[in-house]
Amino acid sequence: MTVRLYDTKAQALRDFAPLDPRNVTMYVCGPTVQSAPHIGHIRAALSFDLLRRWLQRTYGRVTFVRNVTDIDDKVLQNATDAEPWWALAYRVEREFTAAYEAVGVLPPTYEPRATASIPQMQELISRLIDAGHAYAADGSVYFDVRSWQDYGALTHQRPDAMESSPDTDGGKRDPLDFALWKAAKADEPEDASWASPWGAGRPGWHIECSAMSRRYLGPEFDIHGGGLDLRFPHHENELAQSTAAGDAFARYWVHNGLITVGGQKMAKSLGNSVFALDVLRDNDPLVVRYALAAAHYRSSLDITPSTFAEAESALARIRTFQERAARALGTTNPLVVADVPAAFAAALDDDLGVPQALAVVHETVRAGNAALDAGDTDAAARALVEVGRMTGILGLNPADPTWRDDAAGGAEHDALDALVGALIADRARARVDKDWTAADRIRDAIAAAGITLEDTPDGTHWSIDG
Secondary structure, eight states: OOOOOETTTTTTTEEEEOOTTTOOOEEOOBBBBSSSSHHHHHHHHHHHHHHHHHHHHHHEEEEEEEEOSSHHHHHHHHHOSSSSSSHHHHHHHHHHHHHHHHHHOOOOOOOOOGGGHHHHHHHHHHHHHTTTTTETTEEEEEEEEEGGGTTTTTTTGGGGOOOOOOOOTTOOOSOOOOOEEEEETTTTTTOOOOOOOOSEEEHHHHHHHHHHHHHOSSEEEEEEEEGGGIIIIIIHHHHHHHHHHHHOOOEEEEEEEEEEEEEOOOOOGGGGGOBBBHHHHHOOOOHHHHHHHSOOTTEEEOOOOOHHHHHHHHHHHHHHHHHHHHHHHHHGGGOOOOOOHHHHHHHHHHHHOHHHHHHHHHHHHHHHHHHHTOHHHHHHHHHHHHHHHHHTTHHHHHHGGGGOTTHEEEEEOOOOOHHHHHHHHHHHHHHTTTTTHHHHHHHHHHHHHHEEEEETTTTEEEEOOO
C-alpha cells in the first residue's frame, strides 16, 4: 500500500511520492526558545518523530531538519539584565532538547539556529526586493502581500478577509504586509542586530524558516510540518515569500493537532499550561510517549487526570506479555522470521494511523497470551517477535533498554520485587504446610494491590495488572 498523508494545502489525503525515493526530505518548525516547553511542544515533536520513523522504514532514509528560533520578539522580551537574550535562548533550547530526548524523539539530521543563517535570510530578502515582492522602509523590509496573487493558497483565504499583520513599525504600505527584516530599535540590545543593506536590524520570524529550509534541503523538498496554530500566518507567509522568490518549496504540508486541558485550550491566560518538566517528573517517560502518541496526530488531544494512567495500563499489558513469553520460551525460543502484521503497516500507511496500529499491537498481545495458555510455543514466539517489531517502530517497546531507569524506576521496581517476593515465599511455605487459608489470604492481598501471580514449573512470577 502507498503511504498517504493529509496535505493541509490540498485539504485532502494524497499519495506520498518523494522527490528522491531513497531520501525523504522533511522540515519541521521547531521551538521559539523563549520559555520552558509545555506538553503541546512535546506532542508536536513526537508526531513528526513517528512520521519520520515510518518513512525511514519505508524509504530507508529521511533527512530531517528541525530549526531553533533563537532570535525573536518574545525572546528579547523575556530576557533580563541577569540573563541576556542569547543566554536565555540557549538555556531554554537545552530544556527542549532534554524533554525531546526523555520521550525518545530522535535527534534531527540538522538542527539549525536562526542566528546562524542571517546571510541566507538577507540573500532571500534581496531576491524578493529584486522580484518586486518586497520593499524597504525606514530600515525595515516588508513583503508586499498584494503583489503575490497566490497569497492565501495554504489556508484558502482571500487577503481581504485576513487579519492585519502584527508588524506595526512605520513604513508599511498595507496592513497585511509582514516584516522580512526589522530595523534595530534603541531599546533592544546592540548584539541583537546585524548589519544589512537596509541598515542594522534582525530578521522577521517568517523569513527564518524559508531561508533555513532552503539552505539545508534545497529550493524544493518533500514535507513541511508543524502545529495547526502555525498554518496562519507563519506557514502562509513562508509559502508566499519562498514561492515569490522562485522556489518550489514544500510539496506536502502536514500539521499536528493541538493539546487541550480538561476540554479547554491550553493558555497562559487561563493558567492551565501543562509543562513538560512537570509531566516527566510525575510520569514514566515511556508512559508519556504512549499517551501522546495514542491519539491520531491530526486530532485534538485532551489531557485529563486519566490520560497517563490509561497509557500506563496499556504498556503494562504489553510488558507483561513480553516477560511472560520470554519466561515460557526461554532458551528454546524457536527461530521466527516475521515482519510486522499487514494490518499494522496498512494503518501507518494510511495517514499515520497510530491508534489503529496500536490496536493491532494489542490484538497480537492477546493472541500471544492465548497461544501461551494453549502451549503453542510457535505462535507465542511469532507474536513476541511481532510485538517487539511493531512497538520498536513506534518507539514504544517496553523491552528496549532505552526505557530502563536504573537510578529511579529501577530502584522502585527492585524494592517492590523484594516485598512481593517475600509474600510469594510466605505463600509457598503456607502451601507446603497445606495452610490453604493463609495461602489464599496472601494471594488475595497481592491481587488487591493490582498484582497478578503466575505459577509456573520454574516458580511464581508477578506482574502489575494492566
